[in-house]
Amino acid sequence: MPGGPAEAVGMVVGDRITKIDKTSTKGWTLARVIKHLRGPVGTSVILTIHRNGAVFEKHVKRALLPSRETIAALAIRSMAYRRLRKLEEATKEAETAFELDSSNEAAKIAMAATYMDRRNYDRALRLLSGINNSATARILEATAYAKVGDFRQAIDIFRAIPEEKLSSKNVPLWKDRADFLLALKPFVASKMKNAVALKAQGRYKEALIQLADALKAADAM
Known part of the structure; x- marks a missing residue:
């Protein structure tokens, strides 16, 4: 380990x-x-x-080696604290899990989430990019890309998540989805504004491109 x-x-x-x-x-x-x-x-x-x-x-x-279950429990507790906005406690639990096993995916996700709360999106992306088959990791990754202004990448990642993974019955994941959509709003607003301005100038083709970008983002919402 x-x-x-x-x-x-x-x-x-x-x-x-x-x-x-x-x-x-x-x-x-x-x-x-x-x-x-x-x-x-x-x-x-x-x-x-x-x-x-x-x-x-x-x-x-010889040392006491924690089990995967122990590390997963710390990571889950970190995410729970995060949803309660107890960010100091969330960070402490995530750091403990990550220090015990930096290769554990649950620990990586929890650690990445705390980086995002501290606006350290680059470090969050480095942790999340190597995680497969996790809707939570993908939503956090999409949100991080949106936060750094790479909206196209954010939208592509989000749209690739299977619909069944985004069930409204999954309350924690739905909260992450809401955070992503909130991060996407400035992009949609700017595209709509650009489309209106270009249309007023008679630049209809360019206006349609801006509108298409806005609709693609809105479709994710």
């Missing part, structure tokens, strides 16, 4: 443990290896590692 005891001492994926506390692990089952790796929090275990032909020892300090 990212940030865990093994990573802290420089172990990487692919390292092969050949000894635990000087005892060979040859012939051991995975269950036996895990049993010997476990122990009281704060105690150390000596691992002999083989990596690309090299052999070396690592002294690993």
Whole structure:
């Protein structure tokens, strides 16, 4: 797990443990290896590692590793605090979840949401862009793009979300949708204003382009 005891001492994926506390692990089952790796929090275990032909020892300090369920619970709590506008508490829970496992998608979404609340849209987008199959991530991503003025990208992302994912029965997601539509309003208003001005100048083709952009955005609303 990212940030865990093994990573802290420089172990990487692919390292092969050949000894635990000087005892060979040859012939051991995975269950036996895990049993010997476990122990009281704060105690150390000596691992002999083989990596690309090299052999070396690592002294690993045992720590309490949180489960995915624990991290997900922290992320959910963060999002709940956010909806209650308790932003300090939301940030604290999100940061804890993200520090425990920065690769966890729920933690990424919660962390990105707190970045957005602090108007740090670029950092939010970096976290959200790598998350797949999450309507919440996509709506937050669309909102972030709208906030930085990239309305076309925002609209395209939002329109790609399956309609069934945007059910009004999903209250938290509906709130995120409302935030997105609110961020989109300045774009629609500016396009309509431009269309009216261009029409008054007799520039009908350009006016229609502006109107089409406004209608595309309004369709998302």
